[in-house]
Amino acid sequence: MPTMTYLQAISSALRDELRADERVFVMGEDIGVFGGAFKVTDGLFEEFGPGRVMDTPLAESAIIGTAVGAAVVGMRPVCEMQFSDFISCGFDQLVNVAGKMNYRQGLAVPITVRLPSGGGFSGGPFHSQNPEAWFMHSPGIKVVAPSTAEDAKGLLHTAIHDPNPVCFMEHKHLYRRIKGDVPSGIYETPMTARVARAGSDLVVIAYGAMVHVALEATEDVDGASIEVLDLRSLVPLDSDAILDSVARCSKVVIMDEANATCAAGAQVAALIAEHGFEDLDGPVVRVATPDVPIPFSPPLEQAVLPSVERVREACRELLAY
Amino acid sequence: MSSSPTETRAPGATTLVDVTMPQMGVSVAEGTVVAWAKQVGDRVEADETVCEISTDKIDTEVPAPVSGVVAEILVGVDATVEVGVVLARIAVDSASGELPGGGGAAAPTPTAAPTPTAGPAPTAAPTPGAAPPPHVAPVSGAPAVNGASHRRYSPVVQRIAAEHGIDLSVVPGTGRGGRVRKQDVLALVEAAPEAPMHIESPYRPDPVPAGSGGQLSRMRRQIGAHMKRSLETSAHCTSWIEVDMTRVQSARARLGVTALPFVASAVIAALREHPQLNASLEGERYTQHAAVNLGIAVSLGEDGLIVPVIRAAHELSVEGLATRIRDLAKRARTRALTPDEVRGGTFTITNPGQYGTIMATPIINQPQVAILDLEAIVKRPVVVTDADGNDSIAIRAMTILGLSWDHRALDGALAAQFLASLKRGLESV
Numbered sequence: 001m002p003t004m005t006y007l008q009a010i011s012s013a014l015r016d017e018l019r020a021d022e023r024v025f026v027m028g029e030d031i032g033v034f035g036g037a038f039k040v041t042d043g044l045f046e047e048f049g050p051g052r053v054m055d056t057p058l059a060e061s062a063i064i065g066t067a068v069g070a071a072v073v074g075m076r077p078v079c080e081m082q083f084s085d086f087i088s089c090g091f092d093q094l095v096n097v098a099g100k101m102n103y104r105q106g107l108a109v110p111i112t113v114r115l116p117s118g119g120g121f122s123g124g125p126f127h128s129q130n131p132e133a134w135f136m137h138s139p140g141i142k143v144v145a146p147s148t149a150e151d152a153k154g155l156l157h158t159a160i161h162d163p164n165p166v167c168f169m170e171h172k173h174l175y176r177r178i179k180g181d182v183p184s185g186i187y188e189t190p191m192t193a194r195v196a197r198a199g200s201d202l203v204v205i206a207y208g209a210m211v212h213v214a215l216e217a218t219e220d221v222d223g224a225s226i227e228v229l230d231l232r233s234l235v236p237l238d239s240d241a242i243l244d245s246v247a248r249c250s251k252v253v254i255m256d257e258a259n260a261t262c263a264a265g266a267q268v269a270a271l272i273a274e275h276g277f278e279d280l281d282g283p284v285v286r287v288a289t290p291d292v293p294i295p296f297s298p299p300l301e302q303a304v305l306p307s308v309e310r311v312r313e314a315c316r317e318l319l320a321y
Numbered sequence: 322m323s324s325s326p327t328e329t330r331a332p333g334a335t336t337l338v339d340v341t342m343p344q345m346g347v348s349v350a351e352g353t354v355v356a357w358a359k360q361v362g363d364r365v366e367a368d369e370t371v372c373e374i375s376t377d378k379i380d381t382e383v384p385a386p387v388s389g390v391v392a393e394i395l396v397g398v399d400a401t402v403e404v405g406v407v408l409a410r411i412a413v414d415s416a417s418g419e420l421p422g423g424g425g426a427a428a429p430t431p432t433a434a435p436t437p438t439a440g441p442a443p444t445a446a447p448t449p450g451a452a453p454p455p456h457v458a459p460v461s462g463a464p465a466v467n468g469a470s471h472r473r474y475s476p477v478v479q480r481i482a483a484e485h486g487i488d489l490s491v492v493p494g495t496g497r498g499g500r501v502r503k504q505d506v507l508a509l510v511e512a513a514p515e516a517p518m519h520i521e522s523p524y525r526p527d528p529v530p531a532g533s534g535g536q537l538s539r540m541r542r543q544i545g546a547h548m549k550r551s552l553e554t555s556a557h558c559t560s561w562i563e564v565d566m567t568r569v570q571s572a573r574a575r576l577g578v579t580a581l582p583f584v585a586s587a588v589i590a591a592l593r594e595h596p597q598l599n600a601s602l603e604g605e606r607y608t609q610h611a612a613v614n615l616g617i618a619v620s621l622g623e624d625g626l627i628v629p630v631i632r633a634a635h636e637l638s639v640e641g642l643a644t645r646i647r648d649l650a651k652r653a654r655t656r657a658l659t660p661d662e663v664r665g666g667t668f669t670i671t672n673p674g675q676y677g678t679i680m681a682t683p684i685i686n687q688p689q690v691a692i693l694d695l696e697a698i699v700k701r702p703v704v705v706t707d708a709d710g711n712d713s714i715a716i717r718a719m720t721i722l723g724l725s726w727d728h729r730a731l732d733g734a735l736a737a738q739f740l741a742s743l744k745r746g747l748e749s750v
Contacts, residue, residue: 008442062558169500201504219625250477250503258595278476278477278480279476279477279480280475280477281475281476281477281478281502281503282475320496321496321500321502
């Protein structure tokens, strides 16, 4: 099994799909000749040409709108938003047109929108956001957020094969930091949660980059047995896996790199309050970014993003409860 | 489920709390005790099942309103009583400090002398009315204990304690401020004395190869009684009509549903045309109903069958009927129907065709006046006539619809007209 970075795993999924299925094409800003702002699509233009690797104008609404039209006539477009923050310009095409197409017209819209998201590298308020909850709130759109190289490739295959619009949240900070063994060829990772580490005293629920913060923070908290549950998919949300962890551990810390209010973790907390109440042995604790823009200043940014120390302290407090 | 418990004072340091027949749906006035889960003298925890009851076809459990000891059982198994009747009384030991919510105005004194406001005082001398109650037990839902009356327990701790019959007041807490944590109560569960070692001879005689059997289940007995009563009551007649279901078959495939909602929809239309069949006959009293409340027989496998009712079915489309049928059938099979959902039908459809049978003589669901039987839809060669009057043999999806009707309420001509309009409706879907 080859070892790949998170970024290489995504590139590999795109290349495999372009080779395997002529309906697949990729489009986005500077993804062709230049190879993408983060070089995810590097080399694709040379292999597949301008007909299948398309540079677009700086117009997210046009990118997604074009993809919707192509999908409706049978193509499998994969769009790149250069930064996930920019998707606000394409919001109407994604949320209203793509998301409601099946409900209104009975037509499938098999598009994948790749959203390089997240902070931690001093990108400032326009280049560091985690907008996944915007789309969780909008029926008709699936949302996945891999944390490992293997899941990044497998979930991208799943997303491209899925008949619905899928937001693929790829965390920029993981691109070159995370490496792992990746099966070769096309395989599908299910849109379900994954136990990243099994435990029995407390469970930390996270997704994306926060899975790695959770794993590091809970490696040794006074010898307690701490589970880490990697959600992987936010829509659909794997409520069975969440409630199963809660039933075994009875204490829960939920992490969000996104701003706290109405984040994915808020939905998880609501699910547990409603369906896991009788298994709880303490309050549901959340560790999230406060409701502020992500600061440009490195020390300020580090102060607002959930840190290893904050998670460890939250676990310690809850374990003692 | 039950209303706020009433309590009566008994001699000694106990309070008696009534367990009553609960109200289970607006139209249900009475229930039958099926079995007692607790006997007099048994310890019972709040919300634990005290007895099982049955109202018509729905069985359910009656939870204890408080923790305590069963002091009296007032209604025997198989007795039917009205909603609100006291079934049993639970003695709450006031020394344990537990009181049911809502009745806390008159708190028991530690010496067991009843306060004057608290009802009959058979033996002990009442304290003067002016004397303040020396101790007021907390009235919150959480179990509370003398000496640790401010302790509160998390949901999981309460659940484990209830499952293992653990008195939480004696569990040492290792959490913040002495809070009892899940692991504290689990430690007690694990430390419980093990069952004594088995010392009987391991020899067991071979089991007698007896056939399975025994007393009929309650549901079987009820179905039997209903069916016998219907046969004795109505003048049953059955008429059949052959229907070409080819169009229904392609329409149902398009919608991804069974043929049943299409038949239901056509039945409703035919009932609107012939409202004499959407009726009930009780004794000599015949009533035509404006709304169609459509009963659908749902098999519960070996247990029997039940007929949930789609209220105001005439307001639903085929898709709407399909959704309601699926929902009711699913909940029927998981025993999640409420009593109100199995009452008030005005016409019933039964649909056992999945096994390939083609005709039956269904029994009318009293007090209705007719029932329709839908059996297998099978492809047959039939003679069809085109617009020019030319005959040919074609393969068509055919079924035989059977209508059992009550000759007291109507005559054969009307039943035939009803079936003819049903056929017209189904063949022009």
